[in-house]
Amino acid sequence: VAYRTAWVHDVLGLETEAVAYYERSLAGTGLGAEDRRGALLGLGSTYRVLGRYGQAVETLRLGIEEFPDDGALQTFLAMALFNTEEHHEAMRLLLRLVASTSDDPHVQKYRPAIEHYAKDLHETM
Incomplete structure (x- = not known):
């Protein structure tokens, strides 16, 4: 109740x-x-x-x-x-969520890269 x-x-x-x-x-x-x-x-x-x-x-x-x-x-x-x-953690969560739940074929094409950069948005290589 x-x-x-x-x-x-x-x-x-x-x-x-x-x-x-x-x-x-x-x-x-x-x-x-x-x-x-x-x-x-x-x-x-x-x-x-x-x-x-x-x-x-x-x-x-x-x-x-x-x-x-x-x-x-x-x-x-x-x-x-x-x-x-806590912007870095917020973006990490959202990027991982988009990568794992999006049905967009373009997102899925780049899923490994999105997941990689979600770990550290400051990384460039």
């Missing part, structure tokens, strides 16, 4: 009020995996919208630890990392 209440508050633009419900839902043990994934994403995103960037990064990293293949969590983490001026 707390997770659904948080989500409704978020949708209504009541992000500040949503936080306590997200936190309560994550503190308990009643969430299934998909709802937990959604709560971690929702809370991390809400922290970011509220300018609580450090908490956003922390929450979204936790989400990725639990759900490492979730591209939405990775994308929202990249946005939060941008806000904390």
Whole structure:
């Protein structure tokens, strides 16, 4: 119930009020995996919208630890990392995500190069 209440508050633009419900839902043990994934994403995103960037990064990293293949969590983490001026890591996440999920044949043609440079954008050779 707390997770659904948080989500409704978020949708209504009541992000500040949503936080306590997200936190309560994550503190308990009643969430299934998909709802937990959604709560971690929702809370991390809400922290970011509220300018609580450090908490956003922390929450979204936790989400990725639990759900490492979730591209939405990775994308929202990249946005939060941008806000904390961790641009290199944000770009690394997004480049790896694009390389691994894009159906664009041109991206796939250059996938090895994109993945290589995602490790270190300062490398030139």
